[in-house]
Amino acid sequence: MPDTNNSAFRRMFTKGRIGITAVALGVLLSGCAETQLAVHGAKRLGGGQSQPTQVGHYKIGNPYEIAGQWYYPAVDYEYSETGIASWYGPKFHGKKTANGETFDQYEISAAHRTLPLPSVVRVTNLENGRSLKVRVNDRGPFAHSRIIDMSRRAAQLLGFEKKGTAKVLVEVVELDSKQMAAIAKGEAAPTVAVSAAEQKTVTAAPRDTVETVRLDDGPITDSGEPTTSKIILTPPPSTQASVEQNSLEGTIEEAAVISVEPVTTSAIYVQAGAFSIYDNALNLRNRLYDMGPSKIEPIEVKGTTFYRVRLGPLNTVPEADILLERVIATGQNGAKVVVECAENVGGAPKSSSVC
Numbered sequence: 390m391p392d393t394n395n396s397a398f399r400r401m402f403t404k405g406r407i408g409i410t411a412v413a414l415g416v417l418l419s420g421c422a423e424t425q426l427a428v429h430g431a432k433r434l435g436g437g438q439s440q441p442t443q444v445g446h447y448k449i450g451n452p453y454e455i456a457g458q459w460y461y462p463a464v465d466y467e468y469s470e471t472g473i474a475s476w477y478g479p480k481f482h483g484k485k486t487a488n489g490e491t492f493d494q495y496e497i498s499a500a501h502r503t504l505p506l507p508s509v510v511r512v513t514n515l516e517n518g519r520s521l522k523v524r525v526n527d528r529g530p531f532a533h534s535r536i537i538d539m540s541r542r543a544a545q546l547l548g549f550e551k552k553g554t555a556k557v558l559v560e561v562v563e564l565d566s567k568q569m570a571a572i573a574k575g576e577a578a579p580t581v582a583v584s585a586a587e588q589k590t591v592t593a594a595p596r597d598t599v600e601t602v603r604l605d606d607g608p609i610t611d612s613g614e615p616t617t618s619k620i621i622l623t624p625p626p627s628t629q630a631s632v633e634q635n636s637l638e639g640t641i642e643e644a645a646v647i648s649v650e651p652v653t654t655s656a657i658y659v660q661a662g663a664f665s666i667y668d669n670a671l672n673l674r675n676r677l678y679d680m681g682p683s684k685i686e687p688i689e690v691k692g693t694t695f696y697r698v699r700l701g702p703l704n705t706v707p708e709a710d711i712l713l714e715r716v717i718a719t720g721q722n723g724a725k726v727v728v729e730c731a732e733n734v735g736g737a738p739k740s741s742s743v744c
Contacts, residue, residue, distance in 0.1 A: 445488035445526055447573035448506045455531050458722055462503045466563040470536055471728035473657075473706055474512065474557040476550060477529075478541035486527040488573070497521070497546070500529035500538040501559075507573055509565035512537065514547045515556040515655045515728055520648040521546055522562060524569070533717060534710045534726040546647055554706045556655055556728040653730065656702035657709045660727045661716050663688075663697045670696035673721070680715060699727070 450462040478494035486492050488506035499510065504525050513520040523543055530538040537559050541550060549555035571577065661677055664670045670685050677683060677700060686697045700716070703709045709726045716724040 444573055445486060445490035445507065447570055448488045450487075450506075450528075456533075458531075458533070460502045462505065464505055465503075466561055466566065468504065468510075468561040469558070471515070471556070471558050471655075472536035473534055473709070473726050473728070474514075474537045474539055474544075474547075474549070474555050474559075475530055475532070475535045475553065476539040476541055476544035488526050490526050492527065492540070494541040496540060497523055497543045498527070498540045499523045499525050499543060500527035501525045501536075502528060502531070504561065505566070505570065507566075507569040509562040509569055510537070511560045511562055512539070512543070512547060513558040513560075513650075514549060515558055515652055515730075517548050518650045518652040519547045520650065522565065522646065533724070534706070534713050536725075556657065558728070655728050655730050657706065658699040658701035658703065658727050658729055659709060659712045659716055659724060661698045661700060661721050661724045663695045665693060665695055667696050670698050673698045676719065677716065680712065699729075702729075 449464065452459055452461045454460075477500070481492050482494045484492050486498075486506075487500075492498070499512070501508070501510070504510070506526055506528075508525040510523055510525055511520055512523050521543065523539065527538075530536075535554075537557065539547065544550040544555075547555065547557075661683075662670070662673050664673070667685070674683050674685055677698070681700050682702075683698065683700045686699060688695055688697060700712060701709075703712065706726075713724055713726055
């Protein structure tokens with residue numbers, strides 16, 4: 390668990406514990422491919438104006454070892470990984486995060502093992518299609534089979550708090566991560582163009598429907614009662630030209646946005662290793678043959694073909710946990726749990742970011 394947010398550009402959550410939730414999509418916006426629900430506020434930024442209440446120090450960190458596994462923190466704006474997400478809450482509430490902030494289980498944040506702190510990632514629940522931008526401000530998780538640890542509130546919004554884990558896709562949001570890094574360093578935010586992929590959450594859109602709803606899944610307050618929240622229903626914005634973000638001066642509208650998109654079937658595998666030489670992959674597959682069905686998948690990374698050895702598919706996360714520990718026990722310390730979309734054929738990733 391980590392040693393255990395706020396973007397000047399998009400503070401995910403307030404101390405008043407305002408909640409948002411994805412409400413019955415068929416009722417709210419039938420026929421739409423994506424629904425966005427947001428809670429908005431305003432904060433004055435830049436110059437002599439007030440800064441966010443939490444701005445931890447910028448941290449990448451040195452390589453470190455935990456339970457025999459080495460981790461190598463680095464800036465990686467191309468980071469994209471599938472796997473299993475977990476969440477943490479009461480036990481760490483109020484404690485310091487790895488970059489000096491105070492962990493609040495009611496705010497939207499996450500722990501990651503190697504990304505710079507702070508960073509912004511988009512986490513997509515591959516089981517229900519919910520997608521949320523999350524501020525990474527802590528180190529973890531250190532269970533071999535998990536790739537990200539969400540705060541309790543983030544898990545609620547993504548719909549897996551009660552279940553405990555979920556199959557997810559985690560992707561770095563370059564623009565917001567650079568903004569976060571600049572703020573944490575006390576620098577002016579860089580001037581960058583918004584990518585087409587990010588326009589759907591950055592571009593302003595009409596906000597005609599406002600409802601107050603009961604958040605049946607939390608957050609739970611100290612009195613034990615669920616909170617209520619104003620929900621703003623935002624239709625998908627139309628494509629526009631890239632928008633430039635200049636300085637930190639001015640009023641920035643805060644928003645925590647859940648995007649909901651269709652998902653298809655995905656499967657859980659244990660990836661035992663990846664090799665640039667096919668014979669090495671074949672040798673490993675032969676060594677692990679008795680552990681269950683396996684396959685070798687080629688994938689091209691920056692012009693180099695790698696051969697991934699994967700065991701599965703597996704039906705549940707507990708099954709994957711057990712198999713992963715068996716593989717690690719053979720000396721494959723870099724083994725991990727991955728999620729693969731059903732449409733993937735021959736190791737080629739599908740063009741969509743959601744299974």
